[in-house]
Amino acid sequence: MDYDSGTFSHLPHQPVQASNRPSKIQDVARAAGVSAMTVSRAINHPERLNPETLQRVRDAIASMRYVPNALASGLRLSRARLVAALLPTLVGPVFQELIQSLDHALNQHGYQLMIGRTGYDAAQEADLIRAIIQRRPDGIVMIGMAASEEGRALLQASRIPVVETWDLTDSAIDMLVGFSHSAIGHAVAAHFIANGHRQLGMVSGDDARARVRVAAYAQAAQAAGLPEVTVAYTPAPSTLGGGRRGLAEILAERPEVTAVFCSSDTLALGALVEAQHQGLQVPQQLAVVGLGDQEFAKDTDPPLTTVRLDGTRIGQLAADMIVARTLDQPVDAPRVDIGFSITQRSSG
Amino acid sequence: MDYDSGTFSHLPHQPVQASNRPSKIQDVARAAGVSAMTVSRAINHPERLNPETLQRVRDAIASMRYVPNALASGLRLSRARLVAALLPTLVGPVFQELIQSLDHALNQHGYQLMIGRTGYDAAQEADLIRAIIQRRPDGIVMIGMAASEEGRALLQASRIPVVETWDLTDSAIDMLVGFSHSAIGHAVAAHFIANGHRQLGMVSGDDARARVRVAAYAQAAQAAGLPEVTVAYTPAPSTLGGGRRGLAEILAERPEVTAVFCSSDTLALGALVEAQHQGLQVPQQLAVVGLGDQEFAKDTDPPLTTVRLDGTRIGQLAADMIVARTLDQPVDAPRVDIGFSITQRSSG
DNA sequence: TTGTACGCGTTATCAT
């Protein structure tokens, strides 16, 4: 007979636990009077077990709160059941719709989503990519990021499926789903021109994508014979305050501006606040158009006209691409332009 | 109007690579003419190597783009160098500041942060916790979440250090850093009363924490002999539109209300918009106070008076606690109340 | 239907 010299536990409702460490598959096997393999099957192929045995094992798993070790199974299977999303910042709510739908779609297929932040710092980007690759995710989704040369090389060497999103670049690492920022710039300029505006302004972030939009917007105005557009750049990330200051700057420089395109809804909200503050009627004296069609756009005063980007669709497509790849299925369209539309409300 | 420029597809570009699979430590060893152990040491204990050998190995690592497999090392070491953060939503109020600082502090110690979303769905919570525990993180940070019974049991059985944040509950699973929601309710009521208000309203979310704040706020008003406060509940998550509708509801029910406490800055921004829309002067005719002191609070019109919560400090403390635990150091204060303050601006 | 042997890639330990 064995006399355990161990300690006593006075915690209420503490399940019986053999030791101080979390249980592993072998512990469950012992408790259920079966081999480790039978426990493994109870989890992954329950239909192959005798119902009676299955129940015994399940009871043991539940009572011991056994949770399989994904490091071990991932190593064995070379599948981590994990997908990583890399983005510049969580602060801008622009990406949330995308993340949400990506997460949801991946969960349906038994994948978990891991989120990594680069913080707009290109120098740290390669380090983050390295850290992500270490976990051997089954796929990587890059959101609104341009990978550095080193980052691209790492991603390619890793053989991990990569989906770049948000930006419809010409040189995709692997797969791509996004929209054309230059088409957006043109479309908004055309929208203003069609509404009779001739003095255009723009409040914009100062990253590479934003510059593409600005250039297209300015070029469309020029092509229509309009005077040069006035641009105010704001530092990333986009904030309400940035929108206020951007609009104030434009109006100070050129008070005759009657239409302003803001490169995010947050900036546009700031522009609305500033216009209100300066006593300008929107849209009668000043038209404002945003970008993103975020949740709040419909509830501003006046409701915001904005460029709608279907983040949900991007997330869904990115998830589909990665899932197809991991199943070795062909990806019919590895490069997708999801386009955009202009949601017409009252602000411009 | 739609600007979908169509869907393009082309064959994925096949990158140049010697082999068809990512290289492992053995491949690097072969290339550098050393054993696998020497490569491992070059990465983890470079000082123990002959400088000449070290350089050879490093060159091989760089040229092959070798990235260690964290599943294998995590399995071997029982340390995943991973910390998980669980939260209801990314959209949330001050969560972003917290996440940012948590991520930053953990990176300093060589940990990576994994983010999991529950989406306010208590039913899925246990599943997410199970999915997280599977990865054997070195710590788990719960942000603004109340774990279900099953979730708590899983966390305890896992033996993983857990820090609950945001909410200063009485029954912590393990460690805790937060603030008292009931103290906040009292403080804001006292603030309004000190400013001469007697007709108080509140726009609030409808989760458990929010109800605690509401109860404390209402009780403080009652204790001061004020008429009963009018409360409008809005569904999660907090939105600008919810704030507008909440305030409209309160004013419709009791037009004599002169001060409204909103349980997030986003709701407060909506209240400001609605007040403006209804032609109410803030703060002369209606005082508005928010919660969170988010980035935009200082730039609203008028600037928002709000309850400041130091998310950065919470993240820092949570990281410290987890790091101490993984080093088997004692955690001097496993339960911390970081308090709050009222940032006085012009809105109330 | 259930069990045994082996290997996934890495690193601590011990040996040289």
Added chain:
DNA sequence: ATGATAACGCGTACAA
């Protein structure tokens, strides 16, 4: 200073 060995926990392949 460097190498050989074993073990981390799990699941496939095969055997019973």
